[in-house]
Amino acid sequence: MPELPEVQTVLDTLSLQIKDAKIKDIKILFEKIIEDDPDLFKQKLTGQHFRAFKRRGKYLLFEMDDLTLVCHLRMEGKFFIFDGEGITSKHDHVIFYLDDGRSLHYNDVRKFGRMYLTEKKQRYVKFRDLGPEPFWNSFNKQYCKNYLSRRQTPIKEVLLDQSFVAGIGNIYADEILFASRINPLEKACRLNDDQIAKIIRNTRTILNKAIAAGGTTIRSYTSSLGVTGLFQMSLQAHDQKKCPRCKKDIVKIRVGGRGTYYCPRCQKLKKKIAVSGSIGSGKSMVCAHLRERGFDVFDCDETNRRLLEPGEKGYLAIEKAFPMCFEDGKLDKKKLSSIVFENEEEKKKLEGIMHPLILEKMFERKDDPLFAEVPLLFEANWDIYFDETLLVVTDETLLLERLVLRGLSKEEAIARLKNQMSVAEKIKRADKIIYNNGSLEDLYKLVDDWLEDILCWEKTFTKLK
Ligand SMILES: [Zn+2]
Numbered sequence: 001m002p003e004l005p006e007v008q009t010v011l012d013t014l015s016l017q018i019k020d021a022k023i024k025d026i027k028i029l030f031e032k033i034i035e036d037d038p039d040l041f042k043q044k045l046t047g048q049h050f051r052a053f054k055r056r057g058k059y060l061l062f063e064m065d066d067l068t069l070v071c072h073l074r075m076e077g078k079f080f081i082f083d084g085e086g087i088t089s090k091h092d093h094v095i096f097y098l099d100d101g102r103s104l105h106y107n108d109v110r111k112f113g114r115m116y117l118t119e120k121k122q123r124y125v126k127f128r129d130l131g132p133e134p135f136w137n138s139f140n141k142q143y144c145k146n147y148l149s150r151r152q153t154p155i156k157e158v159l160l161d162q163s164f165v166a167g168i169g170n171i172y173a174d175e176i177l178f179a180s181r182i183n184p185l186e187k188a189c190r191l192n193d194d195q196i197a198k199i200i201r202n203t204r205t206i207l208n209k210a211i212a213a214g215g216t217t218i219r220s221y222t223s224s225l226g227v228t229g230l231f232q233m234s235l236q237a238h239d240q241k242k243c244p245r246c247k248k249d250i251v252k253i254r255v256g257g258r259g260t261y262y263c264p265r266c267q268k269l270k271k272k273i274a275v276s277g278s279i280g281s282g283k284s285m286v287c288a289h290l291r292e293r294g295f296d297v298f299d300c301d302e303t304n305r306r307l308l309e310p311g312e313k314g315y316l317a318i319e320k321a322f323p324m325c326f327e328d329g330k331l332d333k334k335k336l337s338s339i340v341f342e343n344e345e346e347k348k349k350l351e352g353i354m355h356p357l358i359l360e361k362m363f364e365r366k367d368d369p370l371f372a373e374v375p376l377l378f379e380a381n382w383d384i385y386f387d388e389t390l391l392v393v394t395d396e397t398l399l400l401e402r403l404v405l406r407g408l409s410k411e412e413a414i415a416r417l418k419n420q421m422s423v424a425e426k427i428k429r430a431d432k433i434i435y436n437n438g439s440l441e442d443l444y445k446l447v448d449d450w451l452e453d454i455l456c457w458e459k460t461f462t463k464l465k
Helices: 004-018 038-045 125-129 141-149 155-160 170-179 193-212 283-292 300-307 313-321 333-342 344-364 396-405 410-418 423-429 440-455
Strands: 023-028 052-056 059-063 067-072 078-082 092-098 103-107 114-119 251-255 258-262 272-277 297-299 370-373 388-393 432-435
Touching (some): 004 059, 023 038, 038 067, 038 114, 141 155, 141 193, 155 258, 170 193, 272 283, 283 297, 283 370, 283 440, 297 300, 300 370, 313 344, 388 423
Parallel strands (some): 272 370, 272 388
Antiparallel strands (some): 023 092, 052 059, 078 103, 251 258
16 A cells, blocks of 8 residues: 555656646546546546645645645555557556646556545545644644553554554554564553654654655555655565564564564563562562562562652651651651551542552653562552563462461461452452462572563464464
8 A cells, every 4th residue: 555655756756747737638437436526527627737746644636727636546546657548457447638648547456546626725624634744843742742642552553543643554654663663562652752752753764765765665556657666675674574683583463453563572562560469478589580580670668668758759748648647757657557557548548649659650660671569459459550460379378387487476477468358359350370389499480481471572472474
């Protein structure tokens, strides 16, 4: 399907050849190509000159003397110019006879292309749904940020959506994402400022280069007017086998029904992964192992502690909300704990202060993937903030033994465990369960397998090639 660079190439070529040519007569062989009355179309255009050649998204705009001929090539529409009447192929659907003796043939194997006439100043009704052109100033960071923040769909799908930006199709969307090192499946709303800036920059660079190369000539769209686009030689990801950056395999998957090429290593999916588990279950050992593997793990408890240090945001907010917990200007944490332990409403109030602050700190992190140790993941309904949740589970008898080893009495240990959400409920909600009933080596092995599973993306999706 011709995209912006191919449409621009067709227009540039036509402009060189038929600018100011006059239409003497028109033959319409397949009437459905013309969106309005074919007789009227013929009547209105006869005697008109091709004055200017403009583009809006993937639409071709032929400005005539007092009309605009709007044309969309859709899948395979092409124009050919002949000296004389030329040879009419069975795929020629509209023929414009020019008064200099030449003829312009509209050829379309799939018959999906459309033509439409508008008065010069009137906007084609379908342009209302078109987003800005990639080269317009209105296609800027603020616009993209606003638009993308409302979209939960993969960024690849949004790039193809003509109401976001006009003119990008399947080939260039793959190229733009590859150049920006963004995974095509990344949710649009999760792109950060830096990634948005990259998309804008790479969109312009790649489209400009493709226009300069005369567009891309691949299976689905071949040359018309004798112009063979050469951008296929510069493609980095689309329809490629090896990644030019890391030399590993390019993978083909489907995103929104479209064949999508990307490098799983250079275009990693940004992931937020939570590790949780009951007290004593071994989640801290899992996190220690993750750190050993080179991942930074965001620690919610530690962050909470730091936010409660004098002068910090949490400390200041609690000073206002729980003045009774302050003595000599100092926070009495034990008093605060006992107040919220006994009163559900007070507990909610404290959480209402601390949770947004902890989340804010977590989302500030640029780690990709981002791991977080979240003890009360399900109790606090924080699982919604993560793409993957891991629950570390230990048999209750083993758990009690461990807690007693930590210095708790058996009764205290049972009370601690009873106070938490049931393990069965957590198991229902977690994406992955690791049972920690064996040795430390067993635990590490399970964690490594899980890491491979969630971080090796090429395994997750079926290869189409
Ligand atoms: Zn790569």
